[in-house]
Amino acid sequence: MTNNKKNPWGGDNQTPPELDEVIRDFKNKFGNIFGGVSSKSGAPIVSKTPIFKYLSILALLVWLGYGFYIIAPAEKGVILRFGAFQEETSQGPHWHLPYPIESLNRINVEAIQDMQIGYRDAVRNRRGGNVSSESLMLTKDENMINAKFAVQYKINDAQKYLFNVANPKLTLRQVVESAIRQVVGKNSMDYILIEGRAAIADSIKEKSQELLDVYAVGLLITTINMQDVQPPEPVQAAFSDAVKAREDKQRLINEAQTYANDILPKSRGRAARMLEEARGYKSKVVSKSEGEAARFKKILTEYQKAPGVTRERLYRETMENVLANTSKVVVDSKANNMMVLPIDKLLDNKAAHTNKIVIQGSQSQQVKQDGSIRNVFRNREVR
Structure with a gap:
């Protein structure tokens, strides 16, 4: 019978190793x-x-540690393996094979960058000022203008920005200059200088972005502003005179329009008033005529009943109306051979004397006296 119990120290019937061993x-x-x-x-x-x-093992660990990197929220990470595009990473921690196997390019895709066309900013560039080779251009009506533009852009595709074009910023400048000359060459000088500044800037932005998309530059134009536009320096004095004359013309037009706005309502008011007066006069005449016609019809009815009496009454009423406003005196020469007195002169003298009395007295007494005197003489005339 075999012994199945084995020694845990590695052999049959072996003793534990010594502590020194x-x-x-x-x-x-x-x-x-x-x-x-x-x-x-x-x-x-x-x-x-x-x-x-x-x-070497320790150095390898350190080398591998250099592959860890963190991308900011506004950045994109582009990994190149032996110079060829490998991948694009967004914000957060990442790792790649360290140099020289792979390299990392950080591209800020949110930062707004600017570019000057036709001038340079003296703060950023020591040679600041006007750049005639970029600013001078020809308009549709064969005039020269000096235009300056400010371009703002950002990177919208990191891969295209790094690999499609050798110099993206130079390409952007050339594209914008080409679009500016194209748009300016299709418009007149007056339109560019006065009323079309915003429309021209928008058109330049649209055409520039179309070319950038065709070239796949990876840039996005956010705004294009026309900073300044004016005629070339040798003709600025003549152009200023033309502008002044245009302003005077506009001022005179405005003054004429103001006068028209003032006089036309008045004329329309007077015309409306005259029309209303004419309508009132028409209504008055028509009503009076209708009244006269109705009165004549009534008189005719009475005349048909008593022609003699009616004729005599009409005669007396007519003579009363005629002689009421005259100063002549009618005397029957057959009935009386007395000398005709100038009664009209006496009336005038009496009236003047009465006016003097009224000045010293009250106005009511004057009226009563004038009325009584006239009644006396009127009774005498009737007699």
């Missing part, structure tokens, strides 16, 4: 790590394995 083995293992081993007697023996092997 265990310590010795432990030293030997760690001695190998640091470049040497110990003999059975415990003396260290120099190892043939070089120490830089372990340093």
